[in-house]
Amino acid sequence: MGEYKHVIDSKGRLIIPAKFRDQLGTPFVITRGLxxxxxxxxxxxxxxxxAKLKTLPLTKRDARAFVRFLYSAATECVLDKQxxxxxxxxxxxxxxxxxxxxxxxxxxxxxIWSADRWQSYSGDTAANFDEIAEDLExxx
Numbered sequence: 001m002g003e004y005k006h007v008i009d010s011k012g013r014l015i016i017p018a019k020f021r022d023q024l025g026t027p028f029v030i031t032r033g034l035x036x037x038x039x040x041x042x043x044x045x046x047x048x049x050x051a052k053l054k055t056l057p058l059t060k061r062d063a064r065a066f067v068r069f070l071y072s073a074a075t076e077c078v079l080d081k082q083x084x085x086x087x088x089x090x091x092x093x094x095x096x097x098x099x100x101x102x103x104x105x106x107x108x109x110x111x112i113w114s115a116d117r118w119q120s121y122s123g124d125t126a127a128n129f130d131e132i133a134e135d136l137e138x139x140x
Contacts, residue, residue, distance in 0.1 A: 001105040005115065008097050013084040016040075017103055020110050021083055030091060030112070031074035035121060038087070038095045038112040040077075045108045087112070 004017040016024070020040075029046040033039035041049065053070070056063035073094065077085045087097060100115035113121070125132070 003105075004103045006101050006103060007099055008087065008092070008101050012087045012089065012092055012097075013080070014087055014097070014101055014103075014112065015082065015084050016079060016110075018083065020103070020105065021079060024079075026078045027076040028078075029074055030077050030085065030087065031070055032091065032094045033111055036095060036113075036117050038091055038097075040110045040112065041108070048108075 002017070002019060004019075006015045006017075008014045024040075024042050025044075028040060028042050030038055030040045053067050056067060058064065073088075073090050075088050075091065079085055092098075095112060096114045096117060097112065098114065102113045102115050102118040104111050104113070104118075
């Protein structure tokens with residue numbers, strides 16, 4: 001849980017919040033996410049996702065495309081002594097990570113967003129939050 005702001009450096013290194021580092025373990029996986037962000041998973045959660053992906057029908061074009069896109073950029077990561085992870089260029093490009101970043105906790109994963117994309121996405125979502133909740137029929 002939570003939202004944290006950090007800056008990615010010119011070498012593609014980004015500090016992972018201490019709160020997340022304690023739960024990540026090593027190695028962990030970062031890959032392309034949905035909505036223009038990156039998804040990060042502890043190894044156990046990545047293995048669980050892999051098991052689900054293996055059940056997708058190979059005969060379905062969308063299933064093949066989704067799995068290829070997700071796996072082709074997936075990277076096993078380790079933190080350096082300063083708690084930073086090196087984000088590969090292909091992932092930085094996907095999420096448009098150039099300077100200011102936002103890292104958010106989302107259930108079993110964390111997400112890395114460019115600050116601009118996150119501001120736009122969260123602003124749009126906040127404006128429709130009540131409608132989204134109603135459509136999902138969530139009881140609080």
